Amino acid sequence: MxxxxxxxxxxxxxxxxxxxxxxxxxxxxxxxxxxxxxxxxxxxxxxxxxxxxxxxxxxxxxxxxxxxxxxxxxxxxxxxxxxxxxxxxxxxxxxxxxxxxxPRIDVKQNPLYENEELAYLDTHYYGGIKKYQWVTLPLALHGVVAKKDGTVVEISLGEKEDDPVFVVTDLLIHLAGKQMEKKASAVVEGEKLDLLFGSCPVEETPDLDTEEKETVKENVLQLLNEYYDVEEEDFVSAELEIVPAGKARDCGIDRSMILSxxxxxxxxxxxxxxxxxxxxxxxxxxxxxxxxxxxxxxxxxxxxxxxxxxxxxxxxxxxxxxxxxxxxxxxxxxxxxxxxxxxxxxxxxxxxxxxxxxxxxxxxxxxxxxxxxxxxxxxxxxxxxxxxxxxxxxxxxxxxxxxxxxxxxxxxxxxxxxxxxxxxxxxxxxxxxxxxxxxxxxxxxxxxxxxxxxxxxxxxxxxxx
Structure with a gap:
């Protein structure tokens, strides 16, 4: 037909x-x-x-x-x-x-951690995805944080022109010999989809023991508190989704399609x-x-x-x-x-x-x-x-x-x-x-x-x- x-x-x-x-x-x-x-x-x-x-x-x-x-x-x-x-x-x-x-990537309930002076959000993917498609893309963070006092903070970060964006990193091709031998379903594992969230340590103050503290994580927490009045424990009652950053665009030289x-x-x-x-x-x-x-x-x-x-x-x-x-x-x-x-x-x-x-x-x-x-x-x-x-x-x-x-x-x-x-x-x-x-x-x-x-x-x- x-x-x-x-x-x-x-x-x-x-x-x-x-x-x-x-x-x-x-x-x-x-x-x-x-x-x-x-x-x-x-x-x-x-x-x-x-x-x-x-x-x-x-x-x-x-x-x-x-x-x-x-x-x-x-x-x-x-x-x-x-x-x-x-x-x-x-x-x-x-x-x-x-x-x-x-389909997307969700932020876990106890997500924020520091590893070698890099701050990450721990994640869990949602729906059927090819995990390898989600690395090295500019990503945005959307969702809500519900606080104990009943207020709900809306978050949308990564969509405006002057917003920062986020990324899931991938192994460089020069060192990816073993990775490239894996099946597509395993080339990027679910636990490797953590979001790179920050890298700058907090400014030193007299009351901060920088030898003991995770200073990059501490800086992230201070920024979250400053911008959104959010504390680390508030992640427990949050719904935060990681999605591709960017707008829907016309696709094709004839503008006959939409990419989004x-x-x-x-x-x-x-x-x-x-x-x-x-x-x-x-x-x-x-x-x-x-x-x-x-x-x-x-x-x-x-x-x-x-x-x-x-x-x-x-x-x-x-x-x-x-x-x-x-x-x-x-x-x-x-x-x-x-x-x-x-x-x-x-x-x-x-x-x-x-x-x-x-x-x-x-x-x-x-x-x-x-x-x-x-x-x-x-x-x-x-x-x-x-x-x-x-x-x-x-x-x-x-x-x-x-x-x-x-x-x-x-x-x-x-x-x-x-x-x-x-x-x-x-x-x-x-x-x-x-x-x-x-x-x-x-x-x-x-x-x-x-x-x-x-x-x-x-x-x-x-x-x-």
């Missing part, structure tokens, strides 16, 4: 809209490099469009009505937004779901959010849920396996009519969902890993995966044929460019999304998303055409499904 390159069909007005969407998308990538930053940004954008928090509705005991716009946040790291449709909730919703966590950190899966998350914000009145309730922890199995209170989403639906059902477990179950079972996560773009440089007839290609539009999983479809949601037919009808009605694909060769590997979790409710779910080159690398590549078609496809789904 041949799909045309979307660039060939765009009118001048569509190209202008494409550029507007992509500029907005790049700005969101720059502002949202962690799940907390993504949620904070989403709340700002939602409130600008008239959305109110669920807590506001509960406090006022407002009854839901058609057109109401509501959002709920879970621990500052997941968010669900709803635009109430004409039909009752128990008839089901049209749901866009994506994740906002990305975190496009898995923020390319689906932000385009879903854009679609949600641009939807007017709908028959069924429209929903966009952006969640945490997908890269490590969707676990924890902020992952899709938690009861957060189900609990929010229960609150909405109560506000709409009355408390009813049966109506909550009906609302979930009667829903339709696009589980939006990135797909592997066909890479001619590594053609041996792909089965070309079943691959996703740049500029061919929104990607649908009937199933994901690994090898024998292990761990996948496998969408049924009737739902696929309806998806085709909706996309064609919206004149959306789209394609169907699998994730590489059958025996080569695989991956998963949050689709199977939502399918447990009995709802109709299919995987969809944007094709990405260099997925899970510090810098990933997408096609601007596919970003645009994802936005158009998600909007069409919310309105027409």
């Amino acid at each position: 041949i799909r045309k390159n979307a660039w060939k069909s765009y009118t001048d007005s569509q190209k202008q809209e494409l550029n507007t969407i992509n500029e907005k998308y790049k700005a969101c990538l720059n502002a949202g490099k962690t799940e907390r930053e993504c949620v904070k940004l989403a709340v700002k954008m939602l409130e600008e469009k008239g959305y109110q928090s669920l807590e506001t509705y509960k406090t006022a005991n407002n009854k839901l009505k058609t057109g109401d716009k509501i959002y709920a946040v879970c621990m500052e790291k997941s968010i669900a937004a709803f635009q109430i449709g004409k039909e009752p909730l128990e008839n089901g919703m049209n749901i866009l779901g994506a994740h906002i966590d990305s 950190y975190g496009q898995d899966d923020r390319v689906c998350a932000f385009t879903s959010l854009f679609a949600m914000l641009d939807v007017e009145e709908t028959e069924r309730t429209a929903c966009c849920i952006l969640v945490d922890k997908e890269e490590i199995g969707s676990v924890g209170a902020t992952g899709m396996h938690s009861r957060f989403f189900e609990n929010v639906i229960a609150e909405l059902v109560t506000l709409e009519s009355s408390e009813s477990d049966l109506k909550v179950r009906r609302a979930l079972q009667n829903s339709c969902m696009l589980s939006s996560d990135v797909s592997a773009a066909y890479d001619p440089m590594y053609a041996e890993a792909f089965e070309k007839r079943s691959s996703a290609f740049f500029a061919k539009g929104l990607v649908f995966n009937k199933f994901t999983g690994a090898r024998g479809k292990s761990g996948s949601n496998d969408a049924n044929a009737e739902y696929l037919a309806k998806i085709r009808q909706v996309m064609d009605a919206g004149e959306v460019a789209y394609q169907f694909a699998e994730l590489g060769k059958v025996d080569e590997g695989g991956g998963g999304t949050i689709a199977y979790i939502m399918a447990n409710y009995g709802m109709q779910v299919i995987d969809s998303g944007v094709a990405v080159l260099s997925m899970h690398a510090p810098w990933e590549v997408t096609s601007k055409a596919d970003v645009y078609e994802a936005y158009r496809g998600y909007k069409s789904f919310l309105i027409k499904m």
Whole structure:
């Protein structure tokens, strides 16, 4: 089944809209490099469009009505937004779901140490990464430090032009004979991903025993206290993430692509959010849920396996009519969902890993995966044929460019999304998303055409499904 390159069909007005969407998308990538930053940004954008928090509705005991716009946040790291449709909730919703966590390096809880007058932060990588890709890159530090008095200090260091950046060092090629003989998975070990954090000793004072003290570490602690009012013990209650420093950039001499950190899966998350914000009145309730922890199995209170989403639906059902477990179950079972996560773009440089007839290609539009999983479809949601037919009808009605694909060769590997979790409710779910080159690398590549078609496809789904 041949799909045309979307660039060939765009009118001048569509190209202008494409550029507007992509500029907005790049700005969101720059502002949202962690799940907390993504949620904070989403709340700002939602409130600008008239959305109110669920807590506001509960406090006022407002009854839901058609057109109401509501959002709920879970621990500052997941968010669900709803635009109430004409039909009752128990008839089901049209749901866009994506994740906002990305592979990265996390700072441990007792991280700061000195070794040979160099200060380091001890780390633990998060999600599936090729560890050797993360050395010798300029890195930034993002996150929060929660103090015992209840204050939360936000940290973002390494993104501004005059900020310092950080680095994980690598062994020089002149001494790397044994290292180069190792397998790629072992050439850089996890415990060697510690962040180089400082090298200058503290200034000597009469009350400082420089013979006993770790003076470089002491200087770092003094700077942290001066700039952020943070002490060493505060690391215990901190969430600090190490990400590539730098902004999203146009890629290619024709500026047809985007190079950025975190496009898995923020390319689906932000385009879903854009679609949600641009939807007017709908028959069924429209929903966009952006969640945490997908890269490590969707676990924890902020992952899709938690009861957060189900609990929010229960609150909405109560506000709409009355408390009813049966109506909550009906609302979930009667829903339709696009589980939006990135797909592997066909890479001619590594053609041996792909089965070309079943691959996703740049500029061919929104990607649908009937199933994901690994090898024998292990761990996948496998969408049924009737739902696929309806998806085709909706996309064609919206004149959306789209394609169907699998994730590489059958025996080569695989991956998963949050689709199977939502399918447990009995709802109709299919995987969809944007094709990405260099997925899970510090810098990933997408096609601007596919970003645009994802936005158009998600909007069409919310309105027409």
